[in-house]
Amino acid sequence: MSEKIATRDVYGQTLVELGRENSKVVVLDADLSGSTKTKLFSKEFPERFFNAGIAEANMTGMAAGLAAGGMIPFASTFAVFAAGRAFEQIRQSVAYPGMNVKIVATHGGITVGEDGGSHQSVEDLAIMRSLPKMTVLCPADGPETGAAIRAAAAYKGPVYVRLGRGKVPVVFDQGCDFTIGKGVTLRDGSDLTFITTGLMTAEALLAADILAEENISARVVHLGTIKPIDIDLVLKAARETGAIVTAEEHSVIGGLGGAVCETLAEGYPVPVERVGLRDEFGQSGTAEELLVHYGLTAAHLVEAAERTLARK
Amino acid sequence: MLTDQQIRELEDTARHLRVEVLKMLHTSQSGHTGGSLSAIDVMTVLYYQRMRHDPSNPAWEDRDRFVLSKGHAAPALYACLAGCGYFPKEDLKTLRRLGSHLQGHPDMNKTPGVDVCTGSLGQGISQAVGLAMATRLAARPSRVYTLLGDGEVQEGQVWEATMSAAHYGLGNLCAIIDQNGLQIDGATEDVMNVGPLGPKFLAFNWHVLEVDGHDIQAISRALDEAEAETERPTAIIARTVKGKGVSFFEHKASYHGVPPNDDELERALAALAMR
Ligand SMILES: Cc1ncc(C[n+]2csc(CCOP(=O)(O)OP(=O)(O)O)c2C)c(N)n1
Ligand SMILES: [Mg+2]
Numbered sequence: 001m002s003e004k005i006a007t008r009d010v011y012g013q014t015l016v017e018l019g020r021e022n023s024k025v026v027v028l029d030a031d032l033s034g035s036t037k038t039k040l041f042s043k044e045f046p047e048r049f050f051n052a053g054i055a056e057a058n059m060t061g062m063a064a065g066l067a068a069g070g071m072i073p074f075a076s077t078f079a080v081f082a083a084g085r086a087f088e089q090i091r092q093s094v095a096y097p098g099m100n101v102k103i104v105a106t107h108g109g110i111t112v113g114e115d116g117g118s119h120q121s122v123e124d125l126a127i128m129r130s131l132p133k134m135t136v137l138c139p140a141d142g143p144e145t146g147a148a149i150r151a152a153a154a155y156k157g158p159v160y161v162r163l164g165r166g167k168v169p170v171v172f173d174q175g176c177d178f179t180i181g182k183g184v185t186l187r188d189g190s191d192l193t194f195i196t197t198g199l200m201t202a203e204a205l206l207a208a209d210i211l212a213e214e215n216i217s218a219r220v221v222h223l224g225t226i227k228p229i230d231i232d233l234v235l236k237a238a239r240e241t242g243a244i245v246t247a248e249e250h251s252v253i254g255g256l257g258g259a260v261c262e263t264l265a266e267g268y269p270v271p272v273e274r275v276g277l278r279d280e281f282g283q284s285g286t287a288e289e290l291l292v293h294y295g296l297t298a299a300h301l302v303e304a305a306e307r308t309l310a311r312k
Numbered sequence: 313m314l315t316d317q318q319i320r321e322l323e324d325t326a327r328h329l330r331v332e333v334l335k336m337l338h339t340s341q342s343g344h345t346g347g348s349l350s351a352i353d354v355m356t357v358l359y360y361q362r363m364r365h366d367p368s369n370p371a372w373e374d375r376d377r378f379v380l381s382k383g384h385a386a387p388a389l390y391a392c393l394a395g396c397g398y399f400p401k402e403d404l405k406t407l408r409r410l411g412s413h414l415q416g417h418p419d420m421n422k423t424p425g426v427d428v429c430t431g432s433l434g435q436g437i438s439q440a441v442g443l444a445m446a447t448r449l450a451a452r453p454s455r456v457y458t459l460l461g462d463g464e465v466q467e468g469q470v471w472e473a474t475m476s477a478a479h480y481g482l483g484n485l486c487a488i489i490d491q492n493g494l495q496i497d498g499a500t501e502d503v504m505n506v507g508p509l510g511p512k513f514l515a516f517n518w519h520v521l522e523v524d525g526h527d528i529q530a531i532s533r534a535l536d537e538a539e540a541e542t543e544r545p546t547a548i549i550a551r552t553v554k555g556k557g558v559s560f561f562e563h564k565a566s567y568h569g570v571p572p573n574d575d576e577l578e579r580a581l582a583a584l585a586m587r
Contacts, residue, residue: 029497031463031466031495031496031497031503031504032496032497033497034496034497035496039497051497051503051504052504053463053466053495053500053503053504053506054433054434054463054464054466054467054495054504055466055467055468055504057468058468080432081432084432085432113342114340114342114343114408114416115342115408115416115417115431116408116415116416116417116419116431117415117419118383118415118416118417118419118429118430118431118432119416119417119431283410283411283415284408284409284410284412284414284415284416285408285409285410285411286410289410290410293410
């Protein structure tokens with residue numbers, strides 16, 4: 001797990017591959033193509049790349065129109081603008097009609113860093129998850145991002161994919177599979193389960209190592225799909241380990257933690273602690289500092305696990 | 313009309329503020345260089361000559377308001393605010409640091425002298441329209457200024473705000489467009505050509521002026537003319553150079569969000585000292 005890759009880099013490369021394989025793949029961006037890495041695609045397929053300028057709402061509408069015309073559009077910008085600025089365009093023009101649009105948002109979460117709270121999306125998973133017909137993905141690392149982008153391209157319908165800015169530890173093998181709606185048990189355990197998404201999955205694996213030294217057996221379940229959530233895997237973890245800690249680089253409201261709690265409440269209630277931003281916006285700082293400041297590290301996960309076990 | 317002496321002083325201040333911006337960005341090693349430098353001359357005239365404001369009383373109700381709609385030029389704003397005395401210049405070293413009151417983008421709840429939160433392009437001008445409406449409702453003498461980027465005006469919201477400001481006859485509002493011809497992905501006309509701006513504002517029934525955005529006297533005169541127009545909002549299209557003042561940053565989209573390194577800072581400071 002020592003190698004680190006930025007998920008957005010893999011996105012850019014995968015888009016180019018998809019572009020070569022399928023002439024229906026088109027890409028849109030909103031003046032951030034260098035940052036979202038769609039620039040790679042624009043260089044190889046200039047006639048299939050559309051820069052909307054700083055106009056995210058229109059970009060989303062154009063993507064919907066391109067899909068209506070039979071194309072497979074990927075539209076990218078930072079997560080705050082993708083899910084936030086263009087929300088109602090996504091709702092009315094993409095989700096409501098079930099358009100085959102892929103919204104791939106980079107710079108999700110607080111690891112955006114120095115740009116500060118205005119640019120750190122802590123709510124995108126929640127608002128995208130609340131939309132009927134929307135599929136929501138949040139891969140853990142580089143290899144899984146490549147597979148998730150391919151799965152999104154193959155799936156017919158609206159998909160929101162959340163990626164990050166910085167380099168993150170590699171958890172999955174190169175060439176791994178990605179099945180929309182299926183979680184992955186990365187480590188077995190019997191005392192409790194970490195259910196995590198995005199870059200928090202790597203932290204959960206570290207936390208499980210630390211807990212093992214205390215003779216606590218922690219399972220790690222990664223959900224690369226936030227919606228539709230893998231109900232069976234979540235309920236199985238609750239039944240077999242009896243305690244759950246969720247972790248996400250997002251508000252504890254409405255995202256992964258929210259989805260897991262809804263699933264457990266209806267299916268098999270057990271003690272849960274949600275690790276994430278506690279109903280607050282981010283701020284400027286380095287990515288590493290912010291992860292510590294907002295309690296999103298392996299050490300914090302260990303503490304959350306201990307508290308949850310005490311409630312078992 | 314400014315006197316030659318006043319012009320010299322303001323030019324000196326602008327040079328000084330450019331130095332502060334570069335030092336700040338060099339220390340933080342993160343932030344927006346090009347668009348901060350292009351905006352400095354306009355902001356110098358606003359903060360040091362035009363606006364009625366009191367740094368010892370940031371909450372003064374009758375102050376003029378400034379909304380940095382292109383919020384990524386925060387370093388330019390912070391340099392002005394520190395220079396005017398809203399907070400110690402020492403603070404500039406904390407730009408973008410964890411816990412600093414100087415966030416990556418302007419935050420009204422953290423920084424003395426910042427009137428609204430901005431950073432998501434296109435939203436500042438709407439808030440400026442609202443501020444101008446509040447000012448008029450409260451019968452305050454304040455004027456409201458807002459500074460936009462020429463890429464920012466690609467946002468549809470900018471034109472909704474433009475429509476509203478004219479509809480409500482906001483003569484107390486002045487929008488300045490920092491027309492440096494560049495955005496992140498390249499030249500504005502290549503990325504998404506919004507076409508000539510002056511005629512668009514005119515068509516929305518605004519009072520429109522075009523100036524050299526680095527000519528202190530011209531900027532000041534345009535602001536005079538804006539103030540003399542009381543029935544309609546004024547748009548000042550300020551022709552600028554991205555990265556202005558440091559030859560190797562000028563006209564380059566690549567320095568949009570890239571801070572100076574050690575060598576660049578040294579050369580930039582030497583160049584600014586010589587002028
Ligand atoms: C709504 C929104 N979309 C995208 C961005 C990212 N962004 C920051 S600056 C910028 C380019 C701005 O260009 P321009 O308005 O011309 O500013 P300037 O050249 O004066 O720096 C972009 C796209 C943003 N801050 N807000
Ligand atoms: Mg510009």
